[in-house]
Amino acid sequence: MTIGKHWVYDKHEDLVSTHLLALAKSNPAVRLIPDEKVxxxxxxxxxxxVVISGGGGGHEPLHAAYVGDNLIDAAVSGAIFASPSTRQIMAAIRKVGSKKDGEGTLIVVKNYTGDILHFGLAAERAKADGYNVELLPVTDDVAVGREQNKMVGRRALAGTALVHKIVGGASSAKDKNYDLADIAKLGNLINSNLVTIGASLDRTSVPGKSEDDEEQEEEQLHPESAELGLGIHNEPGQRLDPIPHIKDLLKTMFEKLLSSEDKDRHYVDFKNDDEYVLLINNIGGTSTLELYVIAEKILESIPLSKKPKRILISDFVTSLNAPGFSITLLNLSNITDFDQHEILAYIDVPTNAPGWKPKTYDSKLWDAPGDNFDESPIKDDEDPVTSSLKIDGQLYFGKALKSALENLLKEEPKITHYDTKVGDGDCGETLAAGANSILKALESNKSFQEHLDDPVATLSVITELVEESMGGTSGGLYSIYLTALVQNLQKLKEVSIETVSGALESSLYDGLFKYTRARTGGRTLIDTLQPFVDTLVKGKDLKAALEAAKKGCNSTGDLKAKFGRASYVADEEFQDGGDGKIPDPGAVGLLAIIEGYINSLN
Incomplete structure (x- = not known):
């Protein structure tokens, strides 16, 4: 499997240091000690x-981007996936720590061997120098059992971010005057009620390692596999073959987070009606769109009766570009030594730390009953726009329209083939979606069938169907043109080839052309539409207009695209094998509609 690609940098460049330079330059509220990566x-x-944290790079925004008001006071960065040195940590303690009575320094550290050793040694040296220091290891992972790793114990995952935010908020609460013992106690209570598990489609790849690096190549998963319970340093988890459906995966994840049956991995008790915080973490390479899709599936799947008191969705603790996510639950009901509302307030308190991305909302909004969904003000059963115009609806909107749409569907594979060569590949599917939507309405929509004799009413319904079923540029062009046509038909006193051709012309020149710069010669559907309309207006002859549309459509094979994705395609891509030239897919689709419609009238 091909590993993730990275940009090329100078050989042996310290990417963590470079990242810190940019972070400091873009954040005027912090300062950087470059030599110590603090x-x-x-x-x-x-x-x-004072709250200090740190660890290896590669988990950004953790830790450096969490430095700010109401969060942590200093962060120490090591190399990628490597703990910082004791010297670096001591530099942070001396810079922000205090020896005054009543103050102190809490060091929040992820529970990995190197971090515990280096931060622990720094804490002991700081104590010897007169600093009041406590060490708080974060241990929220449920994938590692008690028997699996007795020496180190549970790993730290995305729950680390919640610990940062809560102890950072509490340490800055001016109305509380918490001392170090209070903050350390709160941090330990939060940690002891956290559970996290992650899943990923692949491991991460480290910048600076090439695809020829055998060690990195071996770490990648099979394309058909996923992994459950992986660590954030490429520590392996449980391989899942094949990639499970998201609902099945989430069921397994919640079983591991909440079930009390696995005594080796049951760390936090959850009762069905407990209050809790939900944190959904992007491990690095999941798109924002998919992360929120996963979040919705998580919210649908939580086997607890109450909705979360807070829902936090972002990249909190990453593993470079690993395409995965993790779920963290904090059980608030188990924490009785601190008021639940205070803990939530520490999560909510604003911060200028650039890495903390969840927005702050009034607690009253979170506590509001019910959901925040509204019904659409547009009703599906609204009566269509009507007019006094009358036509033979069965001929023009029954037989002819059906023939046009069926002809389009017959041409769809060819249109799709063309568009995969010179477009986005979706033109045929988009047109087919619109055609099928209208055909379905012709067969089953009684209101539609009742208004076939009224061209304004029928076209207004068709316009709505096109808007709902067709996306992309084609959907927009068709919708605008049909909307303008409905408006122009409403102005007519009678229906004739003269009046309708005039409405078609006005809809093109005074309607559609206001919203697009596409004209004949631009290699778009306009190369079919504009010649058809112009010829029909001039000669009032449908067959002549159809021939003009064919000529315009065929000409697009020789035209240079001026709009859309096709304008970026190399000239050689417009050859469909041999000497055949690919016409514009949109122009072909519109021609199929016009041709099917007019031929059915003969």
Missing amino acids: IYNPKKETKKV
Whole structure:
């Protein structure tokens, strides 16, 4: 399997240091000690417990981007997936720590061997120098059992971000005057009620390693596999073959998070009616769109009776570009030594730390009963726009329209083939979606059938169907043109080839052309539409107009595209094998509609 690609940098460049330089330059509220890779908040507050954290790079925005007001005070960065040195950590303690009575320093550290050793040693040296220091290891992973790793214990995952935010908010709460013992106690209570598990479609790839690097190549998963319970340093989890449906995956994940049956991995008790916080973390390579789709599936799948008190969705603790996500639950009901509303307030309190992306909302909004969904003000059963115009509806909108749409569907594979060569590949499917939607309405929509004799009413319904079923550029062009046509038909006193051709012309020149610069010669559906309309207006002859449309459509094979994706395609791509030239797919689709319609009238 091909590993993730990265941009090329200078050989042996320290990417973590470079990242910190940009972070400091783009954030005027912090300062950087480049030699020690320490980011810190220079704001001095009296009687404040200082919160320091850090660890290896590759987990951004953790830790450096969490430095800011109401979050952590300093972060120390090691190399990618490697703990910082004791010297670096001591630099952070000396820069922001205090030896004054009543103040102190809480060091939040992820529970990995290197981090525990280096931060632990720094804490002991700091104590020897007169600093009041406590160490808080985060251990929220449920994938690692008690028997599996007795020496190190549970790993730290995305729950680390919640610990940061809560102890950071509490340490900055001016109305509480918490001392170090209070903040450490709160942090330990939060940690002991956190559970996290992650899943990913692949491992991460480290910048600076090439595809020829055998070690990195071996770490990638099979294309048909996923992984459950992986670590954030490419530690392996449970391989899943094939990739499971998201609902099945989430069921397994919640079983591991909440079930009490697995005594080796049951760390936090959850009762059905407990209050809790839900954090959904992008491990690095999941798109925002898919992350929120996964979030909705998670919210649908939670086997707890109450909705979360807070829902936090973002990239909190990553593993470079790993295409995965993790679920973290914090059980608030188990924490009785601190008020639940205070803990939520520490999550909610705003921060200028650039890495904390969830927005802050009034707690009253979170506590509001019910959901926040409204019904559409547009009703499906609304009566269509009507007119006094009358036509033979069975001929023009029954037989002829049906013939036009069926002819389009027959041409769809060819249109799709053309569009895969010179477009986005979706033109045929988009047109087919519109055609099928209208055909379905012709067969089953009684209101539609009742208004076939009224061209304004019928076209207004068709316009709505096109808007709902067709996307992309084609859908927009068809919708605008049909909307303008309905408006122009409403102005008519009678229906004739003269009046209708005039309405078609006005809809093109005074309607559609206001919203697109496409004209004949631009290699678009306009190369079919404009000649058809112009010829019909001039000669009032449907067959002549059809021939003009064919000529315009065929000419697109020789035209240079001026609009859309086709305008970026190399000239050689417009050859369909041999000497055949590919016409514009949109023009072909419109011609199929016009041809099917007019031929059925003969």
